[in-house]
Amino acid sequence: MHFPYRFLASRCALLLLGWGLALPGAAWAASPGKTTYALIVANNASLDPKQAALRYADDDGARYYEFFAPQAQETVLLSVLDEETQGRHPGVASRARPPTRSALLEALRQLNTRMAADKAAGLTPVLYFIFTGHGQRGAAGEGSVNLLDGPFSRTDLYKHVIAPSTAGFLHLIVDACDSYFFVNSRGTLPVGPALGATVTQHLASRELERYPHVGVVLSTSKAQESHEWSAISSGVFSHQVRSALAGAADVNADGRVEYSELMAFIASASQGVEDVRGRLDIFARPPLLDRSAPLSDLAQKSGLGYLLIPEGVGGRMWVEDTRGVRLAEFHKERERALVLGLPVGRGYYLRIPGQEARFTLQRGREVVDAGALTWTALSVASRGALEDAFRDHLFGVAFGPRFYSGYVASAGMAPVPLYPGPDLSP
Template identity: 75%
Template sequence: MTSPPTFRRSLWLRLLLLGLATAGPAWAGEPERVSYALIIANNASLNPKMAALRYADDDGARYYELFAPQTKEAVLLSVLDAETQSRHPGLAARTRPPTRAVLKESLARLNARMSEDRAAGRAPVLYFVFTGHGQRGAAGEGTVTLLDGLFSRTDLYKEVITPSPASFLHLIVDACDSYFFVNARGGLPVGPAQTAAVTQHLASRELDRYPNVGVVLSTSTAQESHEWSAISAGVFSHQVRSALAGAADVNADGRVEYSELTAFIAAASQGVEDVRGKLDIFARPPPQDRSATLSDLSRGGTALGYLLVPEGFGGRMWVEDTRGVRVAEFHKERERTLALALPAGRDFYLRTPGREARLTVPKAGAVVDAGGLTWNAQAVASRGPVEDAFREKLFGVPFGPRFYSGYVASLGEAPVAMDDGPDLSP
């Protein structure tokens, strides 16, 4: 019998407070889950009318650092530029170029490992992540750009989705026109009801033939909207990583589901009015289990520590490491407790507009309570109108149970289980 939500939530928070999160329980009736990540990040453009991107490789490196501590194997296909290599020393040696041949070889190896997992009674999960250029061809088929050519929607289904032995396959794509990379040709609806309209539009599309596949896509066609120099990253990918690190875990059960991620990004983007910063997303959980977990921070065996931001702390906050890499960002409702997963053995800064506090995550399973940190003044410089729009408005809306409940109700979706608050009694 699966543990009830209240028990899971209270136990997860107790484990955090005791610093025992990596010894988290396996819930009864659930097969052991093993995860893999294949990340493709390509700055280059094969279209002379499209300028090369600046930060797709940075996004790839950060996705790798997010997934590597919590997966059985993480693979990064990218060519890291000099700046990214200096920011992530040693990573280039573990990186291979994003060519069709290397992609095919990487998929074959991961599929073989996942087939072995299934034979052993485990449930393998694959994260397939792409960040880079995307476009639509004359026939309306979406493509993304590899170093040596285009990779089409037909290629995606033939080489990634159809042969995959994964119990669940999560597609995360940050590229122009990425909607058409996953879905067949057709007009993309716009306006407040976009998500509902897209879902209806997909009713007879080929994605529905694969009920174990979930997708999270940026749907913007404006290049300027998905790269931000202040964080040296794509805005959409930055939001996704923040959500998966725990910022979207609205019910504090240690897991992030699709509805939580979607609501989190909606809150984070809501205040941005400059059209150059507009960001639209499309997310659809696997129909096989619409409550499928995108990120499970309560599982044992990971090399993660935790930053606990307790009730009473509210407002816009972000975490940067000592390299200047912004690991996660959020705008927290004061009434909720937030647990953010961070790589162990590293130093970080928790920052708010004008203030910062340094913290160390000494080892896996360690919990750092933000309530005990020492805060100092921080100077912040402006970088221009679009920078100001992102700096002042992105993550400008508090995210928590109030926003989440209203957002999910507006979509007619089933929310995650909530209760009146965590039970931390002995």
């Protein structure tokens, strides 16, 4: 595979200089006054004996942890990693706690204390609350997710996570069946007149509009299952979200991934999947306080390294590390450069259908130029009808300014500013 990098070096260097990445002494284009925290809950177990345990929720938890830990002031993982996951992610299990109610409430208490101190110091703390695991909708229409020792309901979410939060911005990311009903109150059963006013007041306290600093990204917008992909040991939605946050959804190359960019990226990634079991119907809403608040800001100073893929290069690509963990996947339009943020201290492969190129990231802020990589042959295997649907069609549609502009126009959303580049088509 040929990257026309020598003709694009100056433009890509300008992109990196804008981020403060190109030279060791360059000024960092960080977001001033912000602190970041992440609370990740990942649970394979099911509370319903008729419902099979998940296989990869713990893998998703470990991958979210490894992505946020280099960027955040504190990252908490509540999960019991199985033997295979512990082998793929050595050292993570020793930092994890069981996903129980008491552990969750204690983690929230500690994080709220730290974030309150940040606010007192004039900073804006940002909290990511991430859940991956089983969810269900009860008889009264209220959604819940499964902790190790019992359900955690929508009432619990608002009472313990949202209402008392001291975060300046709170991003909820939930990958679970019926996840819409874990956050939204649509579909409650009717009650008697005597209870009507009480129930109405109770439900009002559990509406997102009362909390304008909260944004949500949910794997389903209706009663729908979430799906796992065994070829990459991950949930499909979580894999797409992490790919987007790593920078694959950054359509205007400003180092930030806003909600509209993530939504358009996931729409493009799923558009080519014809098997209805593999289609995602996500629900996402940015914080009403600032609809442009980024879900990911790779321009902030962090311990991540960076892979630069220049303009003039397009097609389906993915990045795996030498452990076999797939960290990001995307279908890139040619007209934009793309920068991915990746954990350091390991080797990677940038792969396309039929070929791969090896590279390493040893230290934070290191930049690897994909135009200088050497490519070799790759063999890929998959199994099963749904596996084939994901392999052949997931990320089958190119994502970039053209797809993004059409998506936000059809959705009636405010777009991010786009910065047009030169026409690099043959």
